[in-house]
Amino acid sequence: MLVLGIESSCDETAASVVEDARSVRASVVSSQHEIHEEYGGVVPELASRAHAERITGVVTKAIRDAGCKLTDLDAIAVGHRPGLIGALLVGVSAAKALSWSLGVPLIGVDHVRAHLWAGLLDTTLSLDDVYPALGLVVSGGHTAMFACASPAELTRLGGTIDDAVGEAYDKAAAILGLGHPGGPLVDALASSAEAEERAVDFPVSRMGKTSLDLSFSGLKTSLLYQVRGVPGPGGKFPHDKGELTDRRRRDLCASFQRAASRAIVLKLERALEAMETRPMTLLVGGGVSANSRIRRELTDLAERQGLRLVLPAMQYCVDNAAMIAGLGHHNLMQGESDDLTLRASPSMA
Secondary structure, eight states, X not given: OEEEEEEXXXXXXXXXXXXXXXEXXXXXXEEOHHHHGGGTSOOHHHHHHHHHHHHHHHHHHHHHHHTOOGGGOOEEEEEEEXXXXXXXXXXXXXXXXXXXXXXOOEEEEEHHHHXXXXXXXXXXXXXXXXXXXXXXXXXXXXXXXXXXXXXXXXXXXXXXXXXXXXXXXXXXXXXXXXXXXXXXXXXXXXXXXXXXXXXXXXXXXXXXXXXXXXXXXXHHHHXXXXXHOOOOGGGOOSSOGGGXXXXXHHHHHHHHHHHHHHHHHHHXXXXXXXXXXXXXXXXXXXXXXXXXXXXXXXXXXXXXXXXXXEOOOGGXXXXXXXXXXXXXXXXXXXXXXXXXXXXXXXXXX
16 A cells, blocks of 8 residues: 655655655655754744745656655645644645545644654564553654554643753853754764763753653753853843853753753653553654653663664654655554545644
8 A cells, every 4th residue: 555645744845655664665754954043943934935836846856766656645634733724724625635635544743653654664673562652752842742542542641831851951051052953963062082971961851759740941041051151130141152161061962962962861761760651662753852861861861771773774763754645554454534624734643
């Protein structure tokens, strides 16, 4: 079965053709980094316009790369929640048009849940060897943990109460004057041999002894004060970020990354203790799962806990349509599909 996936929840316009839920025949991602770079973050209206301009070309290329025709498709899957509402509407509208014109099923897919399918793409792992699992989504817009009985049966255990970890990375990069998107830039400096990860002992949020929620706003503010100093009367900062040396930037990146990764691992350890059913797998997805420090920390945690670790291949960490098509296929096989009343939603279910 061939499923076309469409993804447009934020600033990547993506389309993919996936065969039998796992085998990726084509995956096309058109990023908008060059549009949003000067603003230091995603501008929703600009993102929506770029999706509208690119969606036809991206879908056409995915079909061509897959070596098939539109009439060969058996279903259309689309990420319809959560995300930027204007951006989602572009993808949902395109998916509805294709489903109606081809006479094939339409499947609405939750973007966050799809991230937890990404690690299964291009693998032969049996679902019986993966579930039950502890799921972790770490991305620019979301940081959350789930008890996963199956790909579609997810119970939220906890998540961020403020910034997602990827957003915190982007803000850290802005504070340090590094550019956008910030995650890869912070990771690169933090990973340099000269970086000292204990130069600053940044706070690790715990949110109470048993809380499974996370917070990254305090970490971001602590970094700001390290760079600019504590503001005085009138909110004026004593220093300018331009006064930073290259060495200081490296050390701050490494120290920031150490604290961010420690917060995630701490809450995963708590979740493992709290779960009623012992998971077989630590299932991870989202753009920040590409971070070198976090991948290393998760590998160590899985080894200590005797868990199978399932991480996405690098090309499936970022927002992509292959994960949408894969989970869409699974949902269709479970008897789930939608009609043309499918709505885009900015919120999680």
